Amino acid sequence: MGTVEDLWRALSRLRLADRALDDALDEVTRIAAENVPGAESTSITLIRGDVATTAAHHGDMALAADELQYERGYGPCMDAGRAGVVLRIDDTRTETRWPEYVARVVEVGVRSSLSMPLPYQATTIGALNIYSTRPAAFASDGSVEAARQVAEAVAVAVANADAHAQLGEHARNMELAMQSRAVIEQAKGVLMAQRHVDADAAFELLREASQRYNRKLRDIATGIVASTQDRR
The missing domain is CATH 3.30.450.40 (GAF domain)
Incomplete structure (x- = not known):
């Protein structure tokens, strides 16, 4: 001992x-x-x-x-x-x-x-x-x-x-937030090109779709981006 x-x-x-x-x-x-x-x-x-x-x-x-x-x-x-x-x-x-x-x-x-x-x-x-x-x-x-x-x-x-x-959870949340922002920006670009609107109007279209279908804005944006990739 x-x-x-x-x-x-x-x-x-x-x-x-x-x-x-x-x-x-x-x-x-x-x-x-x-x-x-x-x-x-x-x-x-x-x-x-x-x-x-x-x-x-x-x-x-x-x-x-x-x-x-x-x-x-x-x-x-x-x-x-x-x-x-x-x-x-x-x-x-x-x-x-x-x-x-x-x-x-x-x-x-x-x-x-x-x-x-x-x-x-x-x-x-x-x-x-x-x-x-x-x-x-x-x-x-x-x-x-x-x-x-x-x-x-x-x-x-x-x-x-x-x-x-x-700290690990905070880092994961930050990464998810950055991914969400990136896909939303991509979706805005798609809408701007398709609808001939500016960035603010494109975001408003995303927000309205999110409320209408009761889905997260990130999910709406992901679907829009995916649809353009499917056509390639």
Whole structure:
């Protein structure tokens, strides 16, 4: 098990920008498993709306424990992610919260767990989940603090991925807008040549056709341009 210094060193080397989210989260779960005191298997639960999924995991025990919670719609990792609170189970054999879950999770080897919420823009988006086959594996303050630092790294990775996705969507929208403008200009040219009108009158013809047939102006323009190409 690594020291606090090992954890800081590993997190400082973690590259989050310009990287696929699942790849970054896979590395984060490995860092957590190797450096959070008591950790044996780790996972990251992301909650979008009412849907919770395991975005990454290190070790099969964590994935099995997560899925037991998703089946029931509740459990420490889901409750930590939704409520933004740290939830710790010291012994699944004596835990009285989530009775159906703890009765099943013992069967996959979990004796203790720590679920740390993922902070994101004044809310939470899920939880970092850490599991052990030993009871009270995360009773020390060191485990909680180490998990908190890893959770912050996860939140940064998700924020970077969301920002990249938004930039990508903006770029796609800009490209579509440019394509629409180009085809509309082509259609105007066709109408100007066929109807012997100026650019403003040609655009008005397009607009009127769009309203008359209840179709997007871009679609009307595309049809006009296509009709001239068909005649060639």
